[in-house]
Amino acid sequence: xxxxxxxxxxxxxxxxxxxxxxxxxxxxxxxxxxxxxxxxxxxxxxxxxxxxxxxxxxxxxxxxxxxxxxxxxxxxxxxxxxxxxxxxxxxxxxxxxxxxxxxxxxxxxxxxxxxxxxxxxxxxxxxxxxxxxxxxxxxxxxxxxxxxxxxxxxxxxxxxxxxxxxxxxxxxxxxxxxxxxxxxxxxxxxxxxxxxxxxxxxxxxxxxxxxxxxxxxxxxxxxxxxxxxxxxxxxxxxxxxxxxxxxxxxxxxxxxxxxxxxxxxxxxxxxxxxxxxxxxxxxxxxxxxxxxxxxxxxxxxxxxxxxxxxxxxxxxxxxxxxxxxxxxxxxxxxxxxxxxxxxxxxxxxxxxxxxxxxxxxxxxxxxxxxxxxxxxxxxxxxxxxxxxxxxxxxxxxxxxxxxxxxxxxxxxxxxxxxxxxxxxxxxxxxxxxxxxxxxxxxxxxxxxxxxxxxxxxxxxxxxxxxxxx
Numbered sequence: 280x281x282x283x284x285x286x287x288x289x290x291x292x293x294x295x296x297x298x299x300x301x302x303x304x305x306x307x308x309x310x311x312x313x314x315x316x317x318x319x320x321x322x323x324x325x326x327x328x329x330x331x332x333x334x335x336x337x338x339x340x341x342x343x344x345x346x347x348x349x350x351x352x353x354x355x356x357x358x359x360x361x362x363x364x365x366x367x368x369x370x371x372x373x374x375x376x377x378x379x380x381x382x383x384x385x386x387x388x389x390x391x392x393x394x395x396x397x398x399x400x401x402x403x404x405x406x407x408x409x410x411x412x413x414x415x416x417x418x419x420x421x422x423x424x425x426x427x428x429x430x431x432x433x434x435x436x437x438x439x440x441x442x443x444x445x446x447x448x449x450x451x452x453x454x455x456x457x458x459x460x461x462x463x464x465x466x467x468x469x470x471x472x473x474x475x476x477x478x479x480x481x482x483x484x485x486x487x488x489x490x491x492x493x494x495x496x497x498x499x500x501x502x503x504x505x506x507x508x509x510x511x512x513x514x515x516x517x518x519x520x521x522x523x524x525x526x527x528x529x530x531x532x533x534x535x536x537x538x539x540x541x542x543x544x545x546x547x548x549x550x551x552x553x554x555x556x557x558x559x560x561x562x563x564x565x566x567x568x569x570x571x572x573x574x575x576x577x578x579x580x581x582x583x584x585x586x587x588x589x590x591x592x593x594x595x596x597x598x599x600x601x602x603x604x605x606x607x608x609x610x611x612x613x614x615x616x617x618x619x620x621x622x623x624x625x626x627x628x629x630x631x632x633x634x635x636x637x638x639x640x641x642x643x644x645x646x647x648x649x650x651x652x653x654x655x656x657x658x659x660x661x662x663x664x665x666x667x668x669x670x671x672x673x674x675x676x677x678x679x680x681x682x683x684x685x686x687x688x689x690x691x692x693x694x695x696x697x698x699x700x701x702x703x704x705x706x707x708x709x710x711x712x713x714x715x716x717x718x719x720x721x722x723x724x725x726x727x728x729x730x731x732x733x734x735x736x737x738x739x740x741x742x743x744x745x746x747x748x
Contacts, residue, residue: 282347284694285340285501287333287434288509288687289313289353291373292532292571294329297684298340299691303702305682306344309336315372323369324357330437338491341499349438349489351506352690354532355451357430358406360413360420361442367420368413370433373403374606377412385411389454390464396546396554396562397452401606407454407466414470427475431506439487439503442477447511449479450556458554458562482507482515482558483693504694507558509686510535510565513655515558516689517680519696520705526648528668529685530656534570534639537563541647550609550645558693566646568608568638571657573615574631576604581628585663587715589629594721596620600634601725601732609642610729612736618728636667637725643672652677653707655685666713671722678707 283306288295291313298307311332314325340346356373359366377385385408392398403409406429414421428436429448436442449463450456455476457464467473480486482505489501507515513529514537526538537555541564546552555563577600597619602608604615622630635658643652652675658664659679669677682688692703 283340283344284691285337285346285349286687286690286694287349287351288684288690289329289351289430289434290509290531291354294332295684295687296333296336296340297687297691298344298346300344301695301700301702303691303695307340309340318369322372322375324372326366326370333434334491337501338493341491341501342493346501348502348504348694350483350504350690350694351431351434352509352512352686353431353434353506354509355430355448356403356406358410359428359430359433360424361428361433361436362423362425364440367423368417370430371403371409371413373406373409376402377408381412381415382408384415388466388469390457390466392548394457395454395464396458396543397454398548398551398553400452400551401611404607405452405454410472411470424475426477427472428477431508435486435503435506438489438501441487441503443486443505444476444479445482445505445507446479446556446560447482447508447558448506449476450554450560451508451511452553452555456556458556461560480505482512483690483697485697504697507690507693508555510537511555511558511563512687512689512693513685514563514689516685516692516703517653517655519689519692519701520703522651522653522705522707525651525653526643526646528639528652528654530571530654530658532569532571533567534635534642534658535565535567536639536642536646536648537565538646538648538650539563540650545647547645551607551611552609552645564646566609566642568603568642569605570635570638573604573638574635574658577615577617577634578628578631581625581631583625583628585625585628585632587663587713589625590633590663590715593622593626593629593633594715594717597724598622598630599725599728600630601728602638608638609645610733612740613729613732632661632663632667633721633725636664636671637722639668640671640722641726641729649675651675654679654710663713665710667715667718669710669712670715670718673712677710677712679710681706681708
């Protein structure tokens with residue numbers, strides 16, 4: 280292979296471009312933030328602004344690094360309705376709830392957990408709910424729809440014109456996919472949507488070509504690889520480097536925990552435990568909570584280092600952040616708050632760091648993690664977080680990725696695999712456990728408070744949605 284690979288890693292909060300040489304060397308990276316705005320009463324993506332940024336940066340890196348191909352890794356819970364070369368409705372922001380009347384129609388007919396391994400989830404965390412929302416409120420657009428495209432495949436279509444689907448995104452808690460059947464769910468059949476989903480191509484497969492306009496007005500042909508769901512790309516990356524029998528803690532806006540060794544029967548639908556689907560179509564037992572978002576909310580967007588002394592001080596004062604500070608996660612019934620006293624600055628950030636460590640540790644217990652622990656993404660860069668997790672999990676070996684961009688690197692690995700290349704090896708490094716006095720005691724008290732808040736909230740809402748559906 281000649282030329283480099285461009286990977287667009289599109290998150291809900293940050294969108295990034297990474298350039299990899301055929302030997303796996305990271306040559307360049309660029310960043311922007313997606314813009315969400317209002318359209319007919321709904322929050323939607325400014326896709327043209329993002330597409331313009333992508334085209335501009337792709338042209339620049341093509342000139343600077345001889346980029347000859349591109350790949351997309353993207354966050355979950357987004358889709359597009361398209362016809363010909365037209366986007367029929369802007370892409371919905373998944374962080375908005377359906378009107379009650381519409382939710383009342385779609386929610387009772389969602390598939391059983393035993394079929395999709397996806398529980399009822401709020402907002403657009405299951406994209407089937409948002410697809411139905413548009414079918415009801417935008418009937419003309421939906422009737423005209425030739426293809427429902429998952430978010431990575433939307434960008435594949437924008438650049439190449441190909442309309443495709445892909446396993447890992449279809450199976451990402453969408454209610455559209457039955458993992459054990461390796462087929463669309465009964466909901467898709469019931470609502471007559473099957474023909475709206477185009478043919479499935481594997482993540483990383485070469486599926487088309489983009490024409491990029493360079494700064495001098497000339498054009499360059501760029502091969503386009505089929506895109507992938509971001510956390511599943513990270514999982515694929517570590518598996519492709521030779522790791523096995525491990526739990527992945529993929530961190531960003533979301534903390535996504537995947538343990539392929541967890542029995543499907545251990546998944547608790549009331550705690551946001553689901554079966555995602557790997558890039559090969561296998562069920563991938565998972566649990567997630569919006570840890571990156573919650574850290575920012577609790578810490579007031581603290582972006583400096585946090586000392587162990589600050590952690591020890593808030594622990595001595597008995598200050599705890601109680602879940603949940605964002606939708607979803609293993610405590611969906613409770614509203615986040617701080618108990619034990621007021622904190623600000625570094626000490627508030629210390630409470631946030633402790634919170635994310637406590638939530639991750641609990642989540643690992645819920646998903647039966649006893650194997651190698653691999654930490655990837657933004658939180659892997661925070662020494663205090665990884666060290667505390669290692670202290671809390673003394674029977675497990677904890678490693679972190681030095682790359683810290685597992686989804687983008689996984690997307691690159693998948694694209695290179697389609698070319699017969701395997702440039703990446705295991706680059707994880709061991710994490711040394713912290714020695715924070717009283718951390719186990721703090722954990723026990725945090726769990727007592729969190730479980731108590733959950734029990735009280737559940738007792739106060741006997742008419743909550745039936746988890747057994």
